[in-house]
Amino acid sequence: MMQMQxxxxxxxxxxxxxxxxxxxxxGYYNDVFFKWSVPSDADRHKIVADYYxxxxxxxxxxxxxxxxxxxxxxxxxxxxxxxxxxxxYDDIDKAAGVYAPQFRAVADWSHYSEPPMxxxxxxxxxxxxxxxxxxxxxxxxxKHHLDKLDKLGIPTYLEASTPYFGGGVYGRFGYxxxxxxxxxxxxxxxxxxxxxxxxxxxxxxxDWRILExxxxxxxxxxxxxxxxxxxxxxxxxxxxxxxxxxxxLNGVFLASLPQEERSKIVDEIFLxxxxxxxxxxxxxxxxxxxxxxxxxNHVRKAVCLDGSLSKWILRTPGNQSGFIANVTVDGRISVxxxxxxxxxxxxxxxxxxxxxxxxxx
Numbered sequence: 001m002m003q004m005q006x007x008x009x010x011x012x013x014x015x016x017x018x019x020x021x022x023x024x025x026x027g028y029y030n031d032v033f034f035k036w037s038v039p040s041d042a043d044r045h046k047i048v049a050d051y052y053x054x055x056x057x058x059x060x061x062x063x064x065x066x067x068x069x070x071x072x073x074x075x076x077x078x079x080x081x082x083x084x085x086x087x088x089y090d091d092i093d094k095a096a097g098v099y100a101p102q103f104r105a106v107a108d109w110s111h112y113s114e115p116p117m118x119x120x121x122x123x124x125x126x127x128x129x130x131x132x133x134x135x136x137x138x139x140x141x142x143k144h145h146l147d148k149l150d151k152l153g154i155p156t157y158l159e160a161s162t163p164y165f166g167g168g169v170y171g172r173f174g175y176x177x178x179x180x181x182x183x184x185x186x187x188x189x190x191x192x193x194x195x196x197x198x199x200x201x202x203x204x205x206x207d208w209r210i211l212e213x214x215x216x217x218x219x220x221x222x223x224x225x226x227x228x229x230x231x232x233x234x235x236x237x238x239x240x241x242x243x244x245x246x247x248x249l250n251g252v253f254l255a256s257l258p259q260e261e262r263s264k265i266v267d268e269i270f271l272x273x274x275x276x277x278x279x280x281x282x283x284x285x286x287x288x289x290x291x292x293x294x295x296x297n298h299v300r301k302a303v304c305l306d307g308s309l310s311k312w313i314l315r316t317p318g319n320q321s322g323f324i325a326n327v328t329v330d331g332r333i334s335v336x337x338x339x340x341x342x343x344x345x346x347x348x349x350x351x352x353x354x355x356x357x358x359x360x361x
Contacts, residue, residue: 006070007137009144012063017056020065020076025049027127033161036188037102050095051103055080055124058088062121064144066137075137078125079145082118105184113179113192114157115282121149123158138169146173153197153210159190174198176298194282196299203358204257211280217266218360225302225310225351227253231324232340240315243340245271249354266357271315274325274333290336297331302353310349
């Protein structure tokens with residue numbers, strides 16, 4: 001068996017495009033989705049290889065191979081940016097010939113299913129030969145590019161051709177279902193999966209998620225609900241500017257952070273708004289009068305420092321006087337909100353996830 005320490009991950013070379021496309025086609029030859037795309041066993045290998053040659057040649061494509069000294073190339077991954085030149089679909093139509101309608105249907109539905117968040121990369125090809133599966137090659141291949149994207153804060157998207165139940169290599173790397181299944185035929189189904197960038201740093205003794213980098217600054221949000229305080233001390237119609245939580249965060253909480261880190265904070269500590277939660281956690285365009293309840297619920301969930309589930313307060317006013325919006329324990333955004341003076345109880349956590357801008361090192 002191949003030793004993992006003998007394996008390297010590297011970029012594909014231009015003169016390898018044809019051989020790698022052929023290897024990917026071999027890997028997908030018996031895939032149920034590609035059998036639907038190209039029903040003819042005689043035609044499938046060439047059509048799928050030509051399809052991947054187009055992907056591998058397009059500007060912006062990022063492709064890696066796993067290679068070991070004894071066996072050569074033992075895996076490949078192909079990534080495309082979300083804004084790839086749409087002219088490639090005309091090239092794919094030509095390469096697919098009589099099977100163009102299937103490939104075009106996939107491309108059209110794929111664009112419809114993609115989350116409305118940019119930029120992101122889509123994993124469009126991922127193959128490890130059957131005899132090498134289960135050895136960890138796929139995980140190393142994925143991790144290689146995901147680590148780079150995490151550092152840049154770029155999420156990823158893919159459409160799996162086998163049922164997804166939260167396990168396997170995609171589950172281990174945090175991919176989650178997004179949107180609706182793409183059903184083309186009884187045996188031709190794609191499962192859209194989304195993975196947010198995993199960016200976090202230690203700051204003031206807590207873990208913080210990096211939401212954005214801009215002009216030498218970083219926007220941080222605490223990974224957990226690290227403060228248990230109501231939005232305001234008394235029940236009244238109160239805005240963020242006059243709230244007790246704003247005073248607490250920029251007084252007691254700020255003073256609890258080490259001086260060296262306090263000096264890096266730009267402006268004041270604040271709470272996210274509904275619009276900011278949608279911007280940084282994702283949105284589907286759907287939402288009711290009382291809740292925004294969609295496929296991004298799972299990424300909005302939060303826990304306290306002890307691991308127990310917690311709702312977390314936002315700074316957007318609720319739609320009733322004396323109410324403030326929040327994210328519920330199941331990840332929905334409560335537009336109606338809750339009492340501004342709602343406190344935690346032994347059975348129900350009301351938490352705060354502070355947000356702040358800091359200077360980037």
